[in-house]
Amino acid sequence: MxxxxxxxxxxxxxxxxxxxxxxxxxxxxxxxxxxxxxxxxxxxxxxxxxxxxxxxxxxxxxxxxxxxxxxxxxxxxxxxxxxxxxxxxxxxxxxxxxxxxxxxxxxxxxxxxxxxxxxxxxxxxxxxxxxxxxxxxxxxxxxxxxxxxxxxxxxxxxxxxxxIDASPDLIYYRNEEGRFAGCNRVAEQLTGKTQEELLGLTPHDVYEEDLAKQVVASDHEVLESNASITEELWLRFADGRRRYFEMRKVPFFDNDGNRLGLLAFGRDMTERKQAESAAAKASNDKTRFIATISHELRTPLNGIVGLSRMLRDTELTKEQFNWVSTIYASAITLGNIFNDIIDLDRLDRDKLELSLKTVSLNEFTDELASIIRLLAADKGLEFNWTINEPLPTLVEVDGTRLRQVLWNILFNAVKFTPRGQVSLSVSATKPENGVSLVKFVVEDSGVGIPQDELDKIFAMYYQVDHPDHQTATGTGIGLAICKQMVDLMKGQISVQSQVGKGSRFEIQLPVAISTQPVQLESLQVDNLDILLVEDIELNVMVAKALLEKLGQRVDVAMTGQEAIDKVRSHTYDLILLDIQLPDMNGFEVAKTLHEEDLVIQTPIVALTANVIKKREEYLQNGMDDIIAKPIKKSRVIEVFNELFTQTPASPAVEQQELVPAAKDLGNVLDLELLQMLVDTIGEDMVRTSVKVFQEKMPEYMEILQLSLSADEKSEVCSQAHKIKGAAGSVGLARVQRIANQIQQGDHPAWWQNVHDWVEELQMAVQKDMTMLTDWLSEQTVED
CATH class of the missing domain: 1.20.58 (Methane Monooxygenase Hydroxylase; Chain G, domain 1)
Incomplete structure (x- = not known):
């Protein structure tokens, strides 16, 4: 500085x-x-x-x-x-x-x-x-x-x-090599190994071979696609329990995007699976119930229709004829209402099918109109029907379904018309390429339908809410079924209506012109030797009277065993076989007759009120044709002509009646075996064996039910075989027979019957154990 x-x-x-x-x-x-x-x-x-x-x-x-x-x-x-x-x-x-x-x-x-x-x-x-x-x-x-x-x-x-351990779900994860890298407590319970013991093991080291292959295959699918998958499978726990799991497998990665392996979540869906099986069984039970109701309702209905029709053919005063005609029309009405219920069940099970046959439109319309005329006359209504020519002479159509559709609409027209008239007209277009468009128009002067209700009347269970309609009630299913049937026949149904002035329903159906001749109305065969297998006196009386009036000879069997015995001792031209019999069903009777070669030249026709089953089901079970109850003369003539037009009738042979075998305790218990066991090993040891059986049966039945829910046929048969052996060792003969049925997986209708057999087995175990205990007690008293 x-x-x-x-x-x-x-x-x-x-x-x-x-x-x-x-x-x-x-x-x-x-x-x-x-x-x-x-x-x-x-x-x-x-x-x-x-x-x-x-x-x-x-x-x-x-x-x-x-x-x-x-x-x-x-x-x-x-x-x-x-x-x-x-x-x-x-x-x-x-x-x-x-x-x-x-x-x-x-x-x-x-x-x-x-x-x-x-x-x-x-x-x-x-x-x-x-x-x-x-x-x-x-x-x-x-x-x-x-x-x-x-x-x-x-x-x-x-x-x-x-x-994770508290979760009821199955959780585990495996590395890229497919080895276990961790799991929760459910997985430990499933495999019977701790997490430390599972580390490094593969599915082949843990599961059964078949299950391991399935698990490894799905693992590879996840790792190859890098996408999650869902599968359902039955897993067996280390303690022997089988549970149904819905497995979700997903790949998992680290923060750098490197895949580490796959993670699996399994939810126990056993209850859901059992619920589904129960729902399916409930559906089958409902079908069986409807079939039973069909049989029970059609039995008296068969008598009403048959006897009233036969009475109409006798000499009656005008007043008596009108009374009988009303009874006849009412019975027909009841039958058609019941058909709606049957078809409702079929719609639920997607089993509603068409059966096309040659039909004369003129005769079809006249027959339908004659019945509606009786209903209209009861209400003081005028009924007119018009056939606008030219109509195709013969067409291919499901006459039963078409009759049911028109019946519903005509019946509603009569029901909702307090005064005036109801009319039916039929017309058709000129055939093109073998197909004609047939139009049915039903008009009435009834209460009519409000405009805002027209688009709803074809809905299931819907009923018009209108003061003028309160006097006529119904289920609300008739028109809904009509709509679905018309759709099934590839037709169209429409409605026009005005409150207080009436309604107009129009149905258009495309039908093929038939090249086959119509079934002859007159019976072409007589003097047939027929075995009628029927257990209800009223049905026997109606059917026997109708057949004899048609010139046939009729022998009657009231049980399945009686029918088998009669066929063993006599050759018949035809067997009319009811399906529901007191000792066995008609299918079992037919099976026995075919196995013994007793009906090589004899047709078997199912005579049944069960319209739930398809025709094919009857044919697959040894029947040659079916006649639904109530028996119609036209259907009898049709079936007889089809079966015997080219077949000469056999001469008559005298019949012999045998008394059916009575059921006793021997059908339930193997008394000979039980007595031998008591004499050999002593009553106390027998009681001990019965007690062990009684303790084990709940577990056996649970495994059987779970296997059935899993659709594992081999496991069901295996478990049934185990039950059969256990039941045989303590003299439960009926339980053994039912279990033997279940174990025969090669039975052609095994899946159709196994649920019923299992249910029958469960009930038999409960009842027969009581009978066995009572029998043992009686032995103690005798001693």
């Missing part, structure tokens, strides 16, 4: 002046100056004193000056010398000081630099220290956080493990 130099003193400057000017010159100058000063001073003083100026005054002054000047000059010279020396010394000192000052400045600068450097280093060290302290704080904080995170992670891991 630059520093301002201090100014020299006057003495130094004077000495410097003397040295520059010269001592001699300055001495003369000084002497001269001193003389001038002295002379001038003397003069001024004399003047100021008003004295006279004398030359002596100047001479004395000059002499005084000359005397004093050298001394003064000497003094000043010495002074100047000393001053010069002092100045030189001072100069040297100053120079030394300057050097020292420069050195000091340099040192100071160096010191300042060092201080600044030191300060900088101190600051850096402070910053570094602060940074280290901050790092230590952050590190300590991070360590603390990591410690807390580890604690939290362990807590979460423990909680997650607890949650």
């Amino acid at each position: 630059y520093e301002k130099q201090p100014k020299d003193s006057w003495a130094i400057r004077f000495a410097q002046f003397v040295e520059r000017f010269g001592t001699i010159k300055l001495s003369f100058l000084f002497v001269f100056g001193s003389l001038v000063f002295t002379i001038g001073g003397s003069y001024i003083i004399r003047i100021s004193l008003d004295s006279n100026i004398e030359p002596d005054d100047f001479i004395s002054a000059i002499i005084l000056t000359m005397l004093s000047a050298p001394w003064v000059l000497y003094f000043f010279s010495e002074l100047v010398k000393h001053l010069e020396h002092s100045r030189n010394d001072l100069q040297d000192l100053v120079e030394q000081m300057e050097k020292l000052r420069e050195e000091d400045v340099f040192l100071n600068r160096e010191l300042q630099h060092n201080i600044r450097q030191l300060n900088h280093e101190i600051e850096q060290r402070k910053a570094a220290q602060l940074e280290r302290e901050s790092v230590f704080v952050e590190l300590e904080k991070e360590i603390k956080e990591k410690s807390e995170q580890e604690i939290q992670a362990r807590r979460i891991s423990t909680l997650l493990r607890s949650i």
